[in-house]
Amino acid sequence: MMGGNLTGTVRLTRLALRRDRIQLPLWILGTTVLSSTSYTAVREQFPTEADRVTALRTAVDAPAILMLRNAPTGTSDGDMMAFQILAFLAVLAGFMSTLAVVRHTRQNEETGRSELIGSMVVGRHASLTAAMIVTAGANLVLAALLALALIGNGLPAAGSVAFGLGVGAAGLTFAAIAAVAAQVSQGARAANGIAAAAIGAAYLVRGLGDAFGEVQPDGYTMTSAWPSWLSPIGWTTLVQPFAGNRWAVLVLPAVFFAALLGTAFALADRRDIGMGMLAARPGPARAAAGLLSPLGLAWRLQRGTLFGWAVAIGLFGVTIGSLAGTVEDAFAGNEGAARTIRELGGGGALSDAFFTAMLAMVGAMAAGYVVQAMLRLRSEEAGGRVEPVLATATGRLRWLGGHLVVAAFGAVALLLLAGVSAGLVAGLGNGDLGDRLVDLGAAALVQAAPALIMIGYVVLLFGLAPRLTVALAWLGYAVSLVFGQLGELLNLPQAVRDVSPFSHVPALPSADVTATPLVLLGVVAVxxxxxxxxxxxxxxxAL
Known part of the structure; x- marks a missing residue:
């Protein structure tokens, strides 16, 4: 019975490898190059033991830094590199894996490919098995290349292998989550959304575990708190490559992967092709008047995504606003930590620098929202739902423009929500409500420029290479984040950092706003x- 369910797996695996002959190598090589570049940057930025101890002492006193990095475990070259970038590499492996699994499962069903394939002699589990084989192979190759690259740079072999396996294990864990999401949801976009939310939640939980960890007696290493053990990304950092090389931790992602994969196969046996375990609710018998316009239709399709992002960003704004009264006190006796916060936030008063750094994270989140929102264009086209719309009096530009307007409005609304919520909480706590609302609202709104750039970028991809839009859109977003948010950390040349739109946003409220960068970013977006x-x-x- 099981053999019949897997009939055709080899051929489908070859087909998946052919489809991914560009996307997966780009993800794998890009992640490997990023790790090697990070190692070089660590050697240049922290040449002495004293430099490293100072940097780590600063980090353990700054929860915001630990949220972005992970708990430090030592001062060797490998320890410092793992501290700087290990959690971020796990995120990249997660996105590579989830996109690949959904592409070869739910997306095939959505576009009708699965019905054509199913008309041949193909087992019920063949498609999912092929997707998991390709994704598992990609993560194994990624783990091997990471280990070889680090060994080639002179790092210990055991730590290098632990580093690579930790990243690969995170990729496999999220691949299994995506496999379940593909069975539960009724569309590729929803499955990708569930998987992306899982990655974001795992990163946040890991960050909380590291931020509230216990500082060791040496004053510069930490033991992560219990929330890190609940996160697949936390499992990667808890392996502690180059420090403890805790191989036993890798049992957790292995068991989690096996359990979720078994769940995905069980769910696949209980649903029809093209359907999800969570059936779509039927709409009302009569459509609302707003659906008569492309803008109204776009809003109806996008509003669920926008509301979900609004909840997350609103909570984040309240959180950073609540920290306003403690920033000055927390770093009053640690000039090194204060200096780091000012460098992250562009200088100025410590509290202003803190808000600048945190709102830059909100800007990155808003850019992620617009990428997800604009990719609805491709899912509508691939699902064959655009043709009936364009068969009416609606033109192509009006249809696409509706989605563009909703995405741009959503980005601005999300940023304003973050700024106002942070300003409201901070102002009520410090007694300067009016000033904080204005300052943080303006600081949040200038972060709209990179989001608008991402909208233009996705539209360009959609017009130029529709079948590659999803992969290239997320790749461009990831590259922009690396160059813009991590460019200084990786000691990248200024010309390389300038490629990212995030590098040109004025550092409000730390610095005065200048109109020229915002105007230029707007021109590029248009x-x-x-x-x-x-x-x-x-x-x-194109289907």
């Missing part, structure tokens, strides 16, 4: 979007 609109008008629809 140019990218206009080019994409023109290309979309001239190409055929």
């Amino acid at each position: 140019a990218l979007g206009a080019a994409g609109l023109i290309l979309f008008r001239r190409r055929d629809l």
